[in-house]
Amino acid sequence: MDEIGTAQNPLRVAIIGSGPAGFYTVSNFLKNKELVVEFDMYDRLPTPFGLVRAGVAPDHQKDKSVQKAYDKSAQLPNFRFFGNVEYGSDVTMKDLRKHYHQVMFSTGAPFDRNLGIPGEDLDGCFSATEFVAWYNGHPDFADRKFDLSQENVVIIGVGNVAIDVARMLCKTHDELSVTDVADHALLALKDSKVKNVYILGRRGPAQAAFTPPEIKELGEFEDADVTVPLEESKVDAASLALIENDKNAIKNINFISEYAERTIQGKSRLLTIRFLVSPLEVIGEDGKVKSVKVVKNKLVENQDGTFRPVATEETENIPAGLIFRSVGYKGKPLPDIPYNENSGTIMNDSGRVIEADGTPVCGLYTAGWIKRGPSGVIGTNKTCAQETVARMIEDIGKGKINIPEDPSIGGAEDLINGIDSAVVTYPEWQNIDRSELQRGEAQGRPRVKYTDIDEMISIAKG
Ligand code: NAP
Numbered sequence: 001m002d003e004i005g006t007a008q009n010p011l012r013v014a015i016i017g018s019g020p021a022g023f024y025t026v027s028n029f030l031k032n033k034e035l036v037v038e039f040d041m042y043d044r045l046p047t048p049f050g051l052v053r054a055g056v057a058p059d060h061q062k063d064k065s066v067q068k069a070y071d072k073s074a075q076l077p078n079f080r081f082f083g084n085v086e087y088g089s090d091v092t093m094k095d096l097r098k099h100y101h102q103v104m105f106s107t108g109a110p111f112d113r114n115l116g117i118p119g120e121d122l123d124g125c126f127s128a129t130e131f132v133a134w135y136n137g138h139p140d141f142a143d144r145k146f147d148l149s150q151e152n153v154v155i156i157g158v159g160n161v162a163i164d165v166a167r168m169l170c171k172t173h174d175e176l177s178v179t180d181v182a183d184h185a186l187l188a189l190k191d192s193k194v195k196n197v198y199i200l201g202r203r204g205p206a207q208a209a210f211t212p213p214e215i216k217e218l219g220e221f222e223d224a225d226v227t228v229p230l231e232e233s234k235v236d237a238a239s240l241a242l243i244e245n246d247k248n249a250i251k252n253i254n255f256i257s258e259y260a261e262r263t264i265q266g267k268s269r270l271l272t273i274r275f276l277v278s279p280l281e282v283i284g285e286d287g288k289v290k291s292v293k294v295v296k297n298k299l300v301e302n303q304d305g306t307f308r309p310v311a312t313e314e315t316e317n318i319p320a321g322l323i324f325r326s327v328g329y330k331g332k333p334l335p336d337i338p339y340n341e342n343s344g345t346i347m348n349d350s351g352r353v354i355e356a357d358g359t360p361v362c363g364l365y366t367a368g369w370i371k372r373g374p375s376g377v378i379g380t381n382k383t384c385a386q387e388t389v390a391r392m393i394e395d396i397g398k399g400k401i402n403i404p405e406d407p408s409i410g411g412a413e414d415l416i417n418g419i420d421s422a423v424v425t426y427p428e429w430q431n432i433d434r435s436e437l438q439r440g441e442a443q444g445r446p447r448v449k450y451t452d453i454d455e456m457i458s459i460a461k462g
Contacts, residue, residue, distance in 0.1 A: 004101060005035040005396055010078070012407045013392075014100040016087045016334075018043040019050020020378050021106035021368025023070040024385035026079065032393060039079045040100070040412055044086040045139065046424040046456045047432060048074070050108055052378065054138040057164040058179035059171065061446050066378055074426050082416055083424035084457065090419045093336040098405045099412040102363050102392055105337065105346060105353075106385075109329035109369040115156065119282030120325070124289035128155065128165050128326035135168055135189075137182030142451035148192040150321025154292050156279055157326035158201035159209035165324055167217060169197050170224035170269050180446045197224075197271045198318055200292075202278040202309045204232075204299055205256040206239035211377075212251035219259060224269035226259050232275040233260035238301055277316075278309055282323060291317040329374035337364065346370050351388030352395070363402030365392055428460035435459050 002008035013029070015022045018041050029037050047053055049067055056063045074081060085091060087107070096103045112127035114120060124147060133141035153169055155162045168176070173190045181189070201208055205228075208215075218226045233256050243249035256273070264270065277294040284290055294316055297309035331344035338347040338355055346366040347354050353364035367388040368381050376384075395401060404411075416423050424432075432450060439448035450456045 004401060005037065007036050009407075010036040010038045011102065011396065012038050012100045012404065012412075013040070014096050014103045014412075015039060015041040015106060016103065017050060017106035017108060017368070017370075018048035018081065018083070019106060019108055019368060020052060020066065020070075020381040021108075021371070021385050022050070022104070023073055024382045025104050025106065025367055025389055026073045027069070028382075028386045028389035029392075030073070030076075035393065035396075037078060038409065040082060041074075041079070042082045042085045042087060042091065044084070046083040046429065046453060046460060048081055048083065048426075048429060054133055054136045056136075056378075057132075057167065058136065058181035059167065059176070061179070063378065079426070081424075081426035081429060083429055084421050084453070085416070085419060085423055088335040090421060091415065095415050097363065097402055099407060099415060100363075100404055101396075101401050101407065102365060103402075104365040104367060104388065104392070105334065105370060106366065106368040107332070107334060107370045109331045109344060109374040111330040111332050111344070112325070113328045113330050115279060115325050115327060117279055117281055119284055119289070122282055122284040122289045123287050124150070124284075124321060125282050125323040125325070128157070128161050128324045129329060131165055131168075131324055132161065135181050135185035137185075137449035137451040139451055139453045139456070142182065142184060146188070147322055148188055148194060151193055151195040152198070152319045153194050153196070153322045153324070154198045154200060154318055154320040155324045155326050156200050156292075157209075157328070158199060158273070158275075159326060159328070160211060160214050161329075162199050162324075162326035163210050163214045163218065165326060166197050166199055166271055167221075169194050170218075170221050170271050172223050175222055178445060180440065180449060182449055182451055184451065194322075195269055196319075197269065198320075199271070199273045200277050200279065200294065200318075201273070201275045202297060203307060204235060204239055204275050205253045206235045206243050206249055207299075207307055208252055208256075208275075210252065212248055212255065215252055215255045218271060218273070219255065219262075221267070221269075221271075223267045224271055225262070225264045225267045226271045226273070227262060227264055228256050228260040228273045228275070230260045232277075233257050236299060239299065239307060242305060242307075276309065278311060280315065282320075283317065289320055289323050291319045292323060293317050329369065331370045331373075337361075343373055345373055351384075351391045360400070362400055422457045422461065424457065424460045428462075431462055432456055432459050
């Protein structure tokens with residue numbers, strides 16, 4: 001038999017999940033010119049690009065331009081996309097092992113973390129991930145309802161997702177109507193009665209998880225003021241010493257102190273960024289959220305020099321008709337793959353899937369948030385996938401590879417043809433893409449998304 005990775009016997013790689021980590025797996029393989037690889041990329045949605053389509057904020061179109069590079073990979077003759085195919089139900093591990101030498105999982109982190117406080121399950125308390133997926137037109141979330149007749153909204157957490165949510169709530173209809181925000185969200189946000197938005201950080205400005213460009217944008221709303229209580233904007237000496245060489249943290253605290261000193265101009269909405277407060281309880285009335293009880297924290301230094309929030313005796317109630325917890329995403333276990341519940345990731349060693357005892361599982365790999373947890377920006381997935389691909393190539397050299405019963409292109413095609421649901425190929429996704437772009441052009445928007453799977457499939461199939 002010819003060596004694997006040659007024209008006579010190409011390396012057959014299945015990639016499960018078509019977000020950034022999936023596409024960077026392809027581009028990293030392509031750097032290795034001698035290796036002949038055939039890629040089949042699967043996604044449970046009919047549309048590719050994962051969080052670039054369903055997570056990146058609609059008013060951050062520049063961040064979505066990475067799609068162009070992914071599109072280039074997808075047009076290669078050795079690349080196929082199979083959308084609307086779910087791993088675990090439509091295709092199983094047994095199927096994949098039958099047709100591929102290597103399988104790479106880049107399924108992201110679709111769940112969210114809980115706060116673990118009383119009242120969290122009251123009507124009106126949501127995860128930010130639900131809201132983000134809703135305004136981005138993710139088909140699973142398109143029918144969600146958020147009561148935007150409420151005047152007060154609290155967002156818990158000070159990461160970039162919290163900032164995204166705050167922007168969507170504070171921007172005017174005019175600001176949003178030039179984005180690709182889902183139509184249902186554009187309409188609902190147009191009638192929004194939201195007046196006060198609070199973002200709550202449990203530690204100080206020096207420990208905030210947001211990044212400078214994102215915090216800067218909060219000061220640029222057309223019709224919303226931004227403020228920070230002066231006392232909470234101050235950074236203690238120990239924190240200052242720790243971030244001395246951290247350019248991003250310094251920029252962050254400069255924006256925060258500028259917001260604390262700004263005069264509130266009386267715009268229609270007010271965004272208040274709070275620090276050193278932790279939610280204790282969501283308080284409700286008739287099953288609906290009414291306010292959130294928070295406790296003032298002080299910062300205490302850990303032995304490793306980091307800081308943790310420690311509750312004081314001081315508490316207060318912040319009125320809230322709508323609450324979004326934005327305290328991080330969480331992975332979802334996949335059938336037949338070792339999973340670490342604590343970290344919410346596939347068990348792996350630098351991208352090689354491993355058993356609980358550390359033994360590598362032959363032929364299985366992972367990249368992206370399901371490998372390393374929900375951190376970093378889109379580009380972080382490039383180096384993450386690079387590490388995984390290096391392991392994949394290393395294993396080919398060592399002969400540590402799955403030997404599929406039928407590695408032919410036709411074999412995988414038979415598998416696809418046997419699936420009950422309508423499989424969407426890349427050229428068929430391009431039909432959806434073209435149609436969305438045309439609808440957008442007619443309205444002076446980047447695109448107008450389809451949010452219903454049946455409609456997507458009907459457009460895909462022409
Ligand atoms: P994140 O950056 O990990 O932020 C989570 C926030 O939740 C932190 O402020 C954390 O505070 C807080 N938190 C955690 N548990 C809490 C609790 N029990 N009570 C109160 N606060 C709590 O997560 P994310 O915002 O979901 O973002 C995920 C990743 O996507 C990040 O890497 C982010 O940069 C990236 N992202 C980037 C962009 C962009 O580039 N524009 C946009 C969106 C997302 P502590 O620090 O105290 O734990």
